[in-house]
Amino acid sequence: MNVLEARNLKILFRSEEGFVRAVEGVDITVGEGEKVAIVGESGCGKSVTSLACMKLLNTPPAYVAADKFCFISRDGTVHNLLEKTENEMLALRAEEMAMIFQDPSSFLNPVMTIGQQLDEIFIYHRQMRPKEARARSIEMMKRVGIPDPEMRAKQYPHELSGGLKQRILIAMATSLSPRLLIADEPTTALDVTIQAQILGLIRERCEHEKMALLMITHDLGVVREMADRVYVMYCGKIVEQGRVDEILKSPKHPYTKALIDTIPDLDEKVDRFVQIPHNVPHPMHKPAGCYFSNRCSYCTQLCRKQMPPLFDRGEGRKVRCYYDTEALWEKSF
Ligand SMILES: Nc1ncnc2c1ncn2[C@@H]1O[C@H](COP(=O)(O)OP(=O)(O)O)[C@@H](O)[C@H]1O
Ligand SMILES: [Mg+2]
Known part of the structure; x- marks a missing residue:
């Protein structure tokens, strides 16, 4: 049974210059007692997604739409998050879903x-x-x-x-x-030595209370510690999803590969800080075609012209890339 289901979730903000499409139709599910992560650089839409799940976004300026967006409580009741009133949410938030933030x-x-x-x-x-x-x-x-x-x-x-x-x-x-704990970058503001303790504590609490966890982070190192399944998000879209061990072993999207390269290697003696070239585009100026195309070293004309669909690679793995990037990487050596 799932505790959270989002299908084609979209989050818009109206600003003076026009609409900001922060989240562009994502599908996310969290199963009972499951540990799931959403990972991506700053500005990718992770926080607004998690706030929407708790119905904590101010609407307006935010607009939330979805084909399906629901929380399923212990007794099997399906709560349509798009239609819940604030009073109904107050009860749900205390008893069934809870959230911790970066800044306590x-x-x-x-x-x-x-x-x-x-x-x-x-x-x-x-x-x-x-x-x-x-x-x-x-x-x-x-x-x-x-x-x-x-x-x-x-x-x-x-x-x-x-x-x-x-x-x-x-x-x-x-x-x-609660049935679901959402943690949005809960250790980002803490000292490195404290971070591991807090992550350990969250994991222990989730396992002890049999809570599902939705972990929001920019750090794949945290994902490796905390989650069984991950959604890699870029510019408001899912670019890759699957089991954490599979994705870390063989990333199929160039963005995932780039994120993996930024995980500091604990065994390595030298300090290494790899950065992905260029920045996440401003949400009002996303490139045509694949949003990662302007930062991707495997980008072709097709990528610049047309947004790739989220291809189903089987066994829960989905990848929004036209190419079998593993083969491309092998070729590039
Ligand atoms: N209140 C707001 N008004 C306008 N745009 C917003 C607002 N909140 C967030 N955004 C935009 O939504 C996008 C996603 O933001 P956010 O979810 O905070 O990213 P992340 O948590 O991945 O760093 C960003 O481009 C941000 O500028
Ligand atoms: Mg955030």
């Missing part, structure tokens, strides 16, 4: 203690009395590895480090065992 500070209330913010969840959603709620909050804080939780519960967000704040957000997001 913006999510925490600066004038409430950490304990009060956690307590509220149990008081409001589980009708607990304050004392009982605090006991649960302390238990949750222990579960996400916060040392001395009784003391921390009395502190305000600014008294905690970025890593501890992200742990609190993970505690808040997972406290009611």
Whole structure:
């Protein structure tokens, strides 16, 4: 059973210069307890996709359309996300779908203690009395590895480090065992040493609560650690999708290959930072044909003229490229 299904999802923004097509018809599914990632460089449409799943985009300026866009809850009820009211979403967001963001500070209330913010969840959603709620909050804080939780519960967000704040957000997001956790670049703002711990914690929480995970990241290294299946997104379109191990072993789209080359190799002694030439095009000036054509070393006239379809390569693998790029790479050596 799926928890999330998006078919032909489109997200537009109306700006002064015209329409920005941020997401151009993507199909995404997340199965029960499945760990899925969306990867791509900045500006590819990952965050707006995840916000649309939570119905957290302001409409307008955003416009969201889809042939199908639904969340399926535990009892099998299919919720059409396009038609849900804000009140209905409030209930769904607390109980069944939760999200953690890159910047935990913006999510925490600066004038409430950490304990009060956690307590509220149990008081409001589980009708607990304050004392009982605090006991649960302390238990949750222990579960996400916060040392001395009784003391921390009395502190305000600014008294905690970025890593501890992200742990609190993970505690808040997972406290009611939602069916789906969406994590949008949750470690990008943290120190490298803390990043691995936080990723480990998210994985542990998902497995323990049997939650599905939709991990949003620009880093294929994070995808390798966190997901079983991945969608590679470029300029608002899926360019490749499939099992993470298969894609890392044999990427078929030149963009995926370029992203793999940017993963820092842990064994390598020398510092290496590979960049993909040129930038992601501005969404109002995407090239004709394949959107990656102006950055692709295998690009041909056909690629510049016509957008390739998402070819089905079997066994869940799909690739938006006219060529069998593996063969092309072999030839180029
Ligand atoms: N409020 C907005 N108004 C206009 N354009 C927006 C808005 N939010 C996002 N966009 C555009 O949507 C595109 C995708 O953005 P985003 O999802 O944040 O990318 P990513 O998370 O992959 O870095 C970007 O080109 C961005 O400029
Ligand atoms: Mg983003």
